[in-house]
Amino acid sequence: MTRHILVVDDDAASCELLREIFTARGWQVSTATTPEAARLCFARQAFDLVISDINLEAEATGLDLLTDFRAHCPVILITGFGTLDAAVAALRDGAWDFISKPFKVDEVVAAVQSALARKDEARKGEAPAAAPAVGLADASGLVGRSAAMVALYKEIARVAPTRSTVLVLGESGTGKELVARAIHRHSPRSGGPFIPVNCGALPEPLLEAELFGHVRGAFTSAVADRRGLWEEAHHGTLFLDEIGDLPLPMQVKLLRALQEGEVRRLGAARPQQVDVRVIAATNRALEAEVAAGRFREDLYYRLSTVTLHVPPLRQRRDDLPLLAEAFLRQAAQTVGRHLWFEPATLTVLAAYDFPGNVRELQSVIEYAALHARDDVIRPEDLPLKLQPVKPSVPDTSPAGSDPNPFADLPTLDELERRYLTYVLEAVSGHRTRAAEVLGVDRRTLYRMAERLGVKLTDDRGLDEP
Incomplete structure (x- = not known):
């Protein structure tokens, strides 16, 4: 059966590129450069798939076409402005997939093949995968348009509306808490509290009291009943950062709280039911920790119902200029003047590996803003560790000295x-x-x-x- 695809993009060259890609695989392609033309094409014949840019330089957008066509066939949206908010809006409204420009040919083809397979399932009477329903989009704090970040945005948009426990993995400084906050913001729990807890910052006795609370007289300084952070997060999200640092005895208590949905305050006779979604994060390889006996296997599987990987900065270097500009705007507010980068400065930044990831980049930009002599951030304003190594001064001492x-x-x-x-x-x-x-x-x-x-x-x- 020959498949017919409608491509919608205000850029005629983009339409022709997709036509060539799809025609080479035996699919028929119609193109439209305006929303009106797209609607007219759709009224004249049936399509197996619509793939549209979001920004069509018209009053109607790709999201409007999504609303028009989604009941009839799968819709894939493409955008040159890959953000979490755009991904959430697209997937919330029922898009089959969301792809950021510039796209890879293999990525687009794979998305089309997946959508067409879904169309086949619908024809056979099988229940197609339900489109996710995501809460209202707002600022996430996540910055980046690279393929790795767009993939992460889509995962956040898909998991946010569910009740699933999420494990966020990534190196230090990659923005794991921002991911957790984004999941919370785009979830049905967004009106509830978001409670972060650093599991590695407190000794075990204090951590247990902080998490689960206590009753009066539970220990010497317990002069009154006190709710724990788990209860504080009722109807919201509890973010357990550095979960890999949790002592084994506390892992047992955490597992019970996750399984039973209840907590027992220190010294209390009965547990209390608490409605909490848990998101955990770590920079450790938990599978290796399990193998070494330092992390419970049952807790690992309970936490990793959904696992998200936050890419290190070195794996998304294309995002570095965007991140640097975002941090520079923040730093400009701190120093009270407009700042901008000399092109050579961005070249120096791009050449550095940033082992501390996004957090280190932010620190570097703040340093440069404070040390800049005027409104221009030059390479010499960056910390010494980023400075090019100067050639050593040749030894001019007499031979034999x-x-x-x-x-x-x-x-x-x-x-x-x-x-x-x-x-x-x-x-x-x-x-x-x-x-x-x-x-x-x-x-x-x-x-x-x-x-x-x-x-x-x-x-x-x-x-x-």
Whole structure:
């Protein structure tokens, strides 16, 4: 059976590209560059699938076409502005899939094949997969349009409306709590509390009291009944960060609370039913922790009903300029002036691996904003660890001379003078950086230079008077 696909995009070149891709696989393709043309095509004949851009540069959008066509065939939406809010809106309204531009051919073809298979199931009378119903979209705090982030957005949109426990995995600094908050915001529980708990920040006795609460007299300082954070999260979401650091005895109590949906305050005779959705996160490999006997296997399976992986920054380098600009806008509010990047600065940022991920990038941008001499963020405003390594100064000492810097037995003052001169040369005379390297403030640097007879330049490279 020949499949007929309707492609809708205000860019004629994009329409032709998709026509070529789909025609090469034996599918018939019709194209439309306006919502009106798309509706007219749909009125004239039946289609097995519609694939449309969201932004059609018209009063109607791809979301409007989704509403018009979704009852008749699967609809795939494409956008050049891949955000969590866009993914949620698309999947909430019944889109079969959501794809971000620039897309990969294999990705689009796979999505089309999946949607057409769904159409076949519907023809055979089998129940098709239900379209997810997601709550209202709002700001998530997540930034990125890379394929890895769009895939994560779609997973968040699909899991948010459910009651499933979610395990969020990712390296430190990748934004696991932002993912948890996004799930909460887009869930039916968004009107309830979001309660974060760092499982690695408290010793076991305090953690148990914090999580489950206590009754008066449960221990010496328990002078009154107190609800735990689990109860505080009633009708909302409890976020258990660093779950991999949870001691084994607490893992048993957490497992019971998850299984039974109830908690018992310390010293209480009876448990209490609590309606809570749990999202856990860790930077540890929990399967390895289970194998090593440091994490309970039954708890792992209970937590990992749905597992989301947050990509490290090095795996989504295309998002770095977007993230850097977002953090720069935040930093500009802190310093009280408009800031912008010199192109070379973004080049330096892109060359760095950022082992601390998004959190480290944010710290780097804040540092640069505070050290910038004007409204432009230049490479020299970045922390020293991002600075290009300067070529070493060639050894000009006579052949055969002793390379030992102490060979001439210099005085302590002379050693200080030589080192200060070396540091100033290494940082191109930048006084602020020299002070940072030496571990002193600028005033101490001035006194040191005056005492040792070393001439300082200002931060523009000019000799100080």
